Amino acid sequence: MEAQTTSHKHIPVWPALISCKCPRCRVGKVYEHGAYHLFDNKMLLQCKHCGFVYEKEPGYFYAAMYVGYAFVVAELVTSGVAIGVLTGSQNPWLYVIVMLSLVTLLSPFNYRYSRMLLLYFLTPGIRYRQELS
Template sequence: MPAACPVCGQAFEPEPGFYFGAMFVSYAFSVAIFAVTTAALYFLAGDPALWVYIVGVGAVATACTPLALRYSRALMLYWFGGVHYQPGRAHRPAPAARA
């Protein structure tokens, strides 16, 4: 992951250890993924065998891990990093790097 956004220059790590809290957000995403997948298997597959739950939840959780990680970091930036989305800013060129 780059240190700053190539478009707007926003620092992705405002301070050391900033994303320590993101693992708790990611944990909440994982619990939600487990619960939704388990409920879907129960209702759609008619309460299958235990191994189907284990394989199904494991596959969905593994597939969704990159999304959960990225969204948990993005939420940390929005909630605690003081970052606010500005749609027009993405169309402007990035500030020039100083040597």
Template sequence: MSQTPKSWAMLHAKCPRCRRGNMFTGGMYNFGSNKIHEHCPHCDLHFEIEPGYFYAAMYVSYALNIAEAFGIVAATFLLTHNTDSPWLYTGVILAGSILLAPINFRYSRVLLLYWLSPKINYQPHLDTDDTTPYL
């Protein structure tokens, strides 16, 4: 039995307790629904620990947006060397924020559950399967 690496499980939005079950329904840029499962399909962990728990994910998403905005501004400056036009930077930041919104939605919840939830711990005995999906 091999254990699923934490980085692989986070990148693929797997359950933080068993690292096997999917946290979300559908793909990241799915035009249908992009919802989180109520329970892990593998270990039955209830993802929303308490009512309104994922409101805290808004703050994580805000931090991700700020970091992305700084990165986008730096990349725009390095590519264009334009310091005169605030509209260039405003447009690029808005476009980047809109394009990265589905990623922020998902990974703000993933980061909240993996790093900021002391009630949820990895349990290796639940990380069982005949296949190793990360190889």
């Protein structure tokens, strides 16, 4: 009888994070739809590939609000500096309109990737297991 060998492909962290794959197997999806699927940005309860439960405990994703806050601050600072450098305008309404539009347009991105960063980098105990991929 031949020994059965299985080769599990290593999946890099950044492509898996950007495509919103499970942090444990990096194969299963975390969200049902894309980031800009209108009115339905639903997160799956568990990975369909390895069975990993995404919400470790009730209220687990409240910590993602702090990551999302950091995203918004970075977006506001970057857009404020860019407006100042590119236009040289001192009109506060230009800043307000551009910044609020930017934050509104990027809110699905912030929601999704704040949770992904929490799962991938800020939660101890969640590790990639190559044998599951």
